[in-house]
Amino acid sequence: MTPFDSFHRDVMPxxxxxxxxxxxxxxxxxxxKVVKNGKLFTVGEGEDQFLIAHVWGTPYDMGFAHGQLVSDKAVRMMDAVWKYLEDQIVQAVNGTVDIFKPWFLRDVANIGLDAALDLELDVTREFTGKYFFEEAQGLADGSGVDLKRILRIHMIGEFTKGSCSMLGAWGTANSLIQLRTLDWSVDGPFKDFPQVTVYHPINDGKNGQDFANFGWTGWIGSITGMNSQRMAISEIGVSFPDETFGKESRFGVPFTFILRDILQFDKTLDDAINRLSNAKRTCDLILGVGDGKSRQFRSVEYSGEVAYFFDDKNLRPDAYWHPKIDNVVYHGMDWNCPAYNDVMARQLTKYHGNITAESIIRDVVPIVQTGDLLVSVYDLTNNFAYIANARASFEGGAPFAYQR
Incomplete structure (x- = not known):
C-alpha cells in the first residue's frame, strides 16, 4: 500500500x-535549537528519535519560528511529499492504483495537478481560518519553502482515501483513555519526518489556547493532537460508508483545519459538538473528540450532509461485528469493516475494566494491527500522550508504528 491507498474492507488482521x-x-x-519565538527538542535515542518544536506568538510568528527551527527538514519534507504525490497521480491516471477521489482525478486530467490543487484551495478558502494562511506565510518565510507548495500539500486529506482506527474508554477510575491510529502505509516520505509541534498562541483573545499537533515537519493542519484543556482528536477516513452518510461536498472547511480549530479554540466537548454540527462539512469521515475534564468521548459520523454523535449506548454501525461495550466507543479501520472491528471488540472486551494506555499499546493495536504510520494514545486524565512512529527509511527495527 502507498500512503494514500484506500483500505479494502475484506482484508483481515x-x-x-x-x-x-x-x-x-x-x-x-x-x-x-533556540530562535526568537521558538525552541526545538529531540526525544528518543540513536536513530529512533523525533522532533518537538515549541512556538510562540501570532500565527505568522509561530509559522516563522517553525520554519527557522526546521528549515532544512521542512524543505526536504515538502519536496519529498510533492514528488510522491506526482508519482501517485501518474499511477492513478494510468489505472494502476485507486487512491484518489474521482472528481480530483478529473480535475487533474482537465487542468493539471497545480491548478487542481489551487481550485481546491479556492473553493475552501472562505471556510478556512485566516490563521492558516498567516501561519503558512510565516512557515514559508522562515524555511524557504515555496508558499504555494505548502498550501497545496495541505489539501491532501480532502482528495485521498485512507484508513485509521480510534477508541475512547472511560470508567470508574475517573479516567479517559483515547486512541488514534493512522494507517497510511509506510512506503512514502512521511515516516522520515515525525514531529510534534506545540503551539503557544499570543494571549489576545483571538488566537486560542495552547495545543500540541502530532504530525510531521512543516505540517500545520491537524489529524492528531491534544490541547491544554485536556481534549484530544481522532479521525478515520471512510471509504465504505452506508446510506446514512448522504452526500459529500467539496465546498466547506477542510477536515484537517476543523480538527485544528477544535484543538486551538474549543474548551469542552460541547464546544466541539457545536462546531462540528454547525460547520460547512466536506468528506466522509469518522471523527472522535475526548474531554478529560468531563471524562466523555464521542465519535462522529461526519459528511457533507450529516453529523451524528455517538456514545457507548447509541454507537453505530449497529452490527453483530461491532458490538456495544459499556463505557467504550470504538471504530476499526472504516465504517463498514467487519474483520477489524470484530478483532478490536474482542481485545477491548478482554481488557474491559482495565483498559489503560499500556494495555492498548501492548495488546490492542498490535493484535488489531492498526497504526502503520502513527499511533497516539492519550491519557486525558493525567494529561499524557504516548506516541509511536513508523520506522524511518534510515532506521532499523520493526517497520510499523504499532510494533514499536
Missing part, C-alpha cells in the same frame, strides 16, 4: 499477530 512488548521511553526531551 493476521491471526498470528503478537503483543508489542517494547518498553515505553520516558526520558525528557533534549533542547537542540
Amino acid at each position: 493476521s491471526p498470528t499477530a503478537t503483543p508489542n512488548l517494547s518498553p515505553i521511553y520516558t526520558k525528557d526531551p533534549v533542547q537542540i
Whole structure:
C-alpha cells in the first residue's frame, strides 16, 4: 500500500499477530535549537528519535519560528511529499492504483495537478481560518519553502482515501483513555519526518489556547493532537460508508483545519459538538473528540450532509461485528469493516475494566494491527500522550508504528 491507498474492507488482521512488548521511553526531551519565538527538542535515542518544536506568538510568528527551527527538514519534507504525490497521480491516471477521489482525478486530467490543487484551495478558502494562511506565510518565510507548495500539500486529506482506527474508554477510575491510529502505509516520505509541534498562541483573545499537533515537519493542519484543556482528536477516513452518510461536498472547511480549530479554540466537548454540527462539512469521515475534564468521548459520523454523535449506548454501525461495550466507543479501520472491528471488540472486551494506555499499546493495536504510520494514545486524565512512529527509511527495527 502507498500512503494514500484506500483500505479494502475484506482484508483481515493476521491471526498470528503478537503483543508489542517494547518498553515505553520516558526520558525528557533534549533542547537542540533556540530562535526568537521558538525552541526545538529531540526525544528518543540513536536513530529512533523525533522532533518537538515549541512556538510562540501570532500565527505568522509561530509559522516563522517553525520554519527557522526546521528549515532544512521542512524543505526536504515538502519536496519529498510533492514528488510522491506526482508519482501517485501518474499511477492513478494510468489505472494502476485507486487512491484518489474521482472528481480530483478529473480535475487533474482537465487542468493539471497545480491548478487542481489551487481550485481546491479556492473553493475552501472562505471556510478556512485566516490563521492558516498567516501561519503558512510565516512557515514559508522562515524555511524557504515555496508558499504555494505548502498550501497545496495541505489539501491532501480532502482528495485521498485512507484508513485509521480510534477508541475512547472511560470508567470508574475517573479516567479517559483515547486512541488514534493512522494507517497510511509506510512506503512514502512521511515516516522520515515525525514531529510534534506545540503551539503557544499570543494571549489576545483571538488566537486560542495552547495545543500540541502530532504530525510531521512543516505540517500545520491537524489529524492528531491534544490541547491544554485536556481534549484530544481522532479521525478515520471512510471509504465504505452506508446510506446514512448522504452526500459529500467539496465546498466547506477542510477536515484537517476543523480538527485544528477544535484543538486551538474549543474548551469542552460541547464546544466541539457545536462546531462540528454547525460547520460547512466536506468528506466522509469518522471523527472522535475526548474531554478529560468531563471524562466523555464521542465519535462522529461526519459528511457533507450529516453529523451524528455517538456514545457507548447509541454507537453505530449497529452490527453483530461491532458490538456495544459499556463505557467504550470504538471504530476499526472504516465504517463498514467487519474483520477489524470484530478483532478490536474482542481485545477491548478482554481488557474491559482495565483498559489503560499500556494495555492498548501492548495488546490492542498490535493484535488489531492498526497504526502503520502513527499511533497516539492519550491519557486525558493525567494529561499524557504516548506516541509511536513508523520506522524511518534510515532506521532499523520493526517497520510499523504499532510494533514499536
